[in-house]
Each structure stands twice: as structure tokens, then as C-alpha cells.
Amino acid sequence: MEVDQDEVFQRTRLVTDESDKYQSEFKIGRRTYTRQYNKLYYQRLNTLKPNVHEHARRKWEGQKQQIKWTQRVLNVEGPEPTYIIGTIFIDTTAKPSTLEQVEKTHWIASPQEPETYRGEGEEVHLEDESGRIRLVGAAIDTATIASGVVAAVMGSETPDGQFDVIDMCFAGMAPQPARAVDDTQDKLVALVSGLNATVEQPVTLEMQLLAEYICGNAGGSADQRRNAQIVHTIVAGVTHIPEPPLGHTEDPRANDRVPVQGLVAAVDEYLADIAASMPLTLMPGSRDPADIALPQQPLHPGMFTQCKAYSGFRSTTNPAYFDVDGTLLLGSSGQNVEDLARYAMHDESPCQLAARSLLWRHIAPSAPDTLWCYPFTQYDPFIVRRLPHVYFFGNQPTFDVVVAKGTDAQETRVIAVPVFSTSHTVVLLNLRTLECSTVHIGGLKD
Numbered sequence: 001m002e003v004d005q006d007e008v009f010q011r012t013r014l015v016t017d018e019s020d021k022y023q024s025e026f027k028i029g030r031r032t033y034t035r036q037y038n039k040l041y042y043q044r045l046n047t048l049k050p051n052v053h054e055h056a057r058r059k060w061e062g063q064k065q066q067i068k069w070t071q072r073v074l075n076v077e078g079p080e081p082t083y084i085i086g087t088i089f090i091d092t093t094a095k096p097s098t099l100e101q102v103e104k105t106h107w108i109a110s111p112q113e114p115e116t117y118r119g120e121g122e123e124v125h126l127e128d129e130s131g132r133i134r135l136v137g138a139a140i141d142t143a144t145i146a147s148g149v150v151a152a153v154m155g156s157e158t159p160d161g162q163f164d165v166i167d168m169c170f171a172g173m174a175p176q177p178a179r180a181v182d183d184t185q186d187k188l189v190a191l192v193s194g195l196n197a198t199v200e201q202p203v204t205l206e207m208q209l210l211a212e213y214i215c216g217n218a219g220g221s222a223d224q225r226r227n228a229q230i231v232h233t234i235v236a237g238v239t240h241i242p243e244p245p246l247g248h249t250e251d252p253r254a255n256d257r258v259p260v261q262g263l264v265a266a267v268d269e270y271l272a273d274i275a276a277s278m279p280l281t282l283m284p285g286s287r288d289p290a291d292i293a294l295p296q297q298p299l300h301p302g303m304f305t306q307c308k309a310y311s312g313f314r315s316t317t318n319p320a321y322f323d324v325d326g327t328l329l330l331g332s333s334g335q336n337v338e339d340l341a342r343y344a345m346h347d348e349s350p351c352q353l354a355a356r357s358l359l360w361r362h363i364a365p366s367a368p369d370t371l372w373c374y375p376f377t378q379y380d381p382f383i384v385r386r387l388p389h390v391y392f393f394g395n396q397p398t399f400d401v402v403v404a405k406g407t408d409a410q411e412t413r414v415i416a417v418p419v420f421s422t423s424h425t426v427v428l429l430n431l432r433t434l435e436c437s438t439v440h441i442g443g444l445k446d
Contacts, residue, residue, distance in 0.1 A: 026295035026317035026381050028374055037368045039377040041148070045087050045128065047383055048150040048361060051171035052085050056152035059169050067154055072130040076157045083154040084126060084133070084163070088365075090147045090343070092122035095370055117147075117342045117370060126153060126163070137165040144356065146343040148365035171361035173406030176387035180326025181432060187325060188229045190214050191427040193236035193285070193333065193394025194419030195267075199259040202266035206424045209441045211270065214426070215277040230428070232324055233274055236394030236417055237285020237333025240267055264303050271313070272306035279312035283320055285333035285395060293372040294335065294364060295319060295381060319363065321388070327431050330388035334395040336364040337416075339371040350396055355404035355414045358384060358391065388412055390434060392427075395419050399427060401436050 053069065060067040060083055070082045094114045124140050125132040135153060145151070145168075152169040195207060212218040216227040242260045274280050284290035284299050291297060298315040307313040319336070322329040340353045343366065348356075357363050364382040367373035373382075387406070392415040400416040413434045418425050424441045 026320060028295070028297060031374065033375060035375040035377055037375050040368065040373075040375060040380055041087055041127075042129070043376070043378070044148070044362070044380040044383065045150055047380060048171045049085055051361060052150055052152050052169065055172050056083055056085065056154070056169040060154055060167075073126055073128050073133045073163075074130045076133060076163060079156045081154065081156050081166070083152050083169075084128075085152045086126040086128040086132075086150070088145055088147060088149045088151055089125045089127055089132065089369070090117065090122060090145075091125065092117055092119065094119055094122075114342065116344070118345055126151070134162045135165050136162045139167060140165040142345050143168060144343065144345045144348060144353070146340055146366045147369040148367065149360050149362065150365075151360075170359055173358050173404070173408075173410045173412070174361050174384045174387040175408075176389070176406070176410040176412075177328060179328070179389050182325060183432060185432075186229050187231045187431045188226070189324060189329075189429040189431060190230050190233040191236065191392055191394075191415065191417045191429060192233070192420050193396075193417045194238045194421050195235065196238055196241055196287075196419070196421035197263060197267050197270075198241050199263045202263050203270050204421070206420070206441050207270065210420070210424075210426060211273050213439065213441060214274055226428075230278060231431075232279045232281070234281045234322070234329075234331060234392075235271075235283065236331055236392065237283050237318055238287050238395050238419075239271075239282065239285070240264065240289060241287050242289055268304050268306045271304070272310065275307050275310040275313040279314070280307070280310075281314045281316055281320075281322065283316055283318045283331060283333050283394075285318065286335050290318075293374050294367055295374065296333070319382075325431050327390065327434075328386065328388045329390045329392065330363070330384075331391075332363065332393040334393045336367070336371060336382075337393045337396075339364075339366045342370070349400055349402075349416075350393070351400045351402040351414050351416050354391060354393055354416075355402055355412070358387065358404050358412055358414070359406075363391075390415065390429060392417055392429075398423070399425060399436075399438050 067081050067083055070076050070084050073084045073086050076082060076084060094117045124135045126135055150171060153165045154167045155163055155165040158164050213227060214230055214233055216224050240263060271280060284296040288299060290299055296318040298317055319332040337350050337354050341350060344353060361384045362382055363384060364371055387410050390413045394417040396416040396418050399418045402414050404412045404414050415427060415436055417427050425438050428437045
């Protein structure tokens, strides 16, 4: 790969980089897992219920036939149309059991994750503080909805005490802060995920080319001119794959830490080369040496002795908010969207499912039912209280982007970031236009 030495390009700098401004939202202090999850569901319902009610009131109470709100699900009586608000719970045999999840966290071979949680024999219920009622009807049988979503359902009680659903309503997209746009120049954020560094091959050729490209040490003048506009790099999970898994006491290699230490040191050196050129943020993922429960906490600082020398390096949570030059980003390493895909009833892309979760105003509604999370008692951090301008999620098979639109002129760019180790693709987000482009590192082609 030839480098053009004729021109020298000055890297664009950020006016403001407050990537850690909202870091405390997903940070957990002293962790204890002795609590029950009922308080998390209680906080979620009570936080989102007013928003759901407002949307339902606008949608149904303004009709010629006034649809009244029944405030408790167990107070529904008779065939008169009404609407109720609560938390969706889907009971199906396809969902993983707790024992299987325990096996998984102890690195014992467990059955494959099912492709879908929905199907024959499922029962969908709506719960509130008074109890639960079973939901039936075509509107609920074909709806893409996950356990844990707070929703309003409109319909009537059937003779056998179930609730026949005609229509549904959700919290809608959250308020969106104004965006400070710098129209004077283009600034790019590089989004990459799934480096999948292993003990056998900590830094692949494609990873080396990626670092050279991002840092402006590869390509011709056109490439270097664009590379100089990259102001921040975000790695959205699955940077390391320690094999054999740490803590697998049945494997005699588990006590040999030297190969894993070599992997960590090599990745640290690799990331430090990027951090020397620009701000770099690292998120943990499903296979990194971090807790499996969301929100995953920052990877241990002891893993980044070289990266810590650079003030622009940050090891953050998964998920995480970023405020980059006045643009609010929300990022995930992808586990929440992958779990939502198992609830899909139609051929919906990961981006469409992620956009749907913004309409639910909750990015991980299936936690803790089918997605592990910390047992919060005072609040639910996965509720979207401020709508991001960009919502990206990593470790996807392919690149994709959609625009999610709200009823109050909100717009969010939803981006699926592909696995780098298989796609060799990096996503470049333009902070001025919010347009995305991709670069295939193998041939440096858009």
C-alpha cells in the first residue's frame, strides 16, 4: 500500500469532546446481586406509564366513539371497548431457562440460543401493580413486541376473561436535544466493532491496515484528506476473545495466563497507536473479559497500560452515551438488538428493530427476562430519557442504516456496525450531515 508523501494534511480537531459526559448513567458502584428484579419492572412501568397514557389518550380518546382508560388491568369488565396500560410479558417454551444461563456464565457448553422466542404455545400477558391479564387476537399474535415493553392495548374482555386486542400504543420517541452543527467543515467519527483479537492472532493484517488508515498513514491523497477529518474512533465491543475462557477450571490451560497476558498487551499496544492520533473510546462486548450482565462496566484499566498515557483514551460502559461536538450518540455492542431479533414476527432488519425500540423508549426491554442485566432498584437506565441524534450498535453481520422519525419532528440515525474481523469494514459518520459511508479496509474502497 503506497503512501502519498507529496501532501501533508492537518487532522481536524473537535470543538467539544464530552464523550464521558453521560458515563455515570450506566456506571454501577458497589455491585450486589441479592436483590429481586421486581423493583426494576416497577420503576420502568411507573416512569413510562405517563408517556404511554398521553399517546394513547391522543390516539383513542379523540375518536367519535370515546375509548376510556381502565386504570387497572384487573378492573376490565365486559365487552365495552377500553384500553389498559402495563408491561408486556411473553411466556413461551422457546425462551432460555435460568439454569441454561447459569451454565453459560460458567463457560459450560450450553444449547444454542433459539432463533426465535415466539411461536406455538406462547402466551402474552399485560401486567401492572394489580395483576395480569392474557392478551389474545390477531393484533397481538402478529405484533413484533418483546417482553418488558410498556404498552397500552385497546380492545375488550372476552367471555373467558381474556383481553381481545384491536390496537396498540407505546411511549413514543423521547424529547430530543437541539444539535449544535459546525457547518464550516466535515468531521468524521470512525465506528468499528468485532475486532475479535485472539491469542493465536492478536493483531491481524486487516487490523494493522485499519489503524494505518484511521491514523492517516495509508492510501493516496484522497484517502489521507478524508482520514484527516476523522476526529474520534469508537470500538463497539468484542475486541478480545480470550480462549480458553477465563475461569473454566475443567480446562488445564485455564491456569496458564501467559497467552492471555500476551493478547492483552498486544491489543493495548495496537489501540495505543490509534489513541496517539485522536480520541479513542472502547466499549466491552459479549465476548470481552467483562461481566455478561448489562450494562457492562468498563474493561479493567490494568489492561491498558499504554493507552492510559493518552488523555483521549476512554474505556467506557456498554451501552453508553457520547456527546461529540454537540451531537448526542448512543452506542451498544449489539446484545440488546440481537435479543430483540428473537422476538420479531416479521422479516425485520436489526436496524428496524433498534428503531422500534426507540419508539418503545427503551433500548433493552427484554432485560432481565431473556437478557441479563443488573438488578437496579431506584431507576431503569435503559429507558431513553433523551433521544440521541445517532444510535449505533455493533457486531452485526452487515452494515445498515435507517432513519427513525418521531411524532414531534425527532430524527435519529440508526446504524448497524458490522463485525470487522469478517467484513473488514469501518463505518464513517459525518457529524455535520449525519450521513454514513463505509470503507472496506482490504481494498480501501467505499
